[in-house]
Amino acid sequence: MAYFEPDEVDAMLKSIDRTTDSWRRDYALFALMFNTGARVQEVLDLQVRDVRTEPPHQVRLRGKGGKIRLCPIWPHTAALLRELAQQSAQTIAPEAFLFTNRHGAKLTRFGVRYLLKKYVAAGTPAANTMREKRLHPHSLRHATAVHLLKAGVDFATISQWLGHATLNTTMVYARVDLDIKRQALAQVFPEVLASPRAGHLSPAAVDVVDWLKRL
Incomplete structure (x- = not known):
């Protein structure tokens, strides 16, 4: 599962030149996606009336099966969306789509993928891990999802945040968290977790591996 680390998100966003309307749109788009964890289509379907830029800041997302959920956003994200909605007279209409192309049509999933690829490439020198x-x-x-999990947020809250149909879908991130713990343990006890030379695990290694399996 490929995901952005905080420094990678920062490098990607900083690679966006915000001196034009289209670039400011791109910055707001990816900042909102990271803030909410929303699916691409959920973000592209957002209309001006779905955004609350006054406290409490939030967006109304339409998920799979037409399910509606409210997701909180940071004040900074709200300010970006407010600026985006006021860029042109066309987007002032409540039913207007928030993220549009130069012709006023709604952005596509292909367009979002293209833009992200471009900004990831531009931000890679600052975050080579990308x-x-x-x-x-x-x-x-x-x-x-991973950052919420690492911050100690419970799975039920994360499931509601992401709009998962069942908690089982959210539990896939538990494996990611387990891998992170294993990597951290390997850095602390590298000699214990190292591959045995003679094909046999030492008693200490057996204890550690058994403990890992029970995590």
């Missing part, structure tokens, strides 16, 4: 990953728009959703 070079080793196959990052795509859904990677931002994964990043939100």
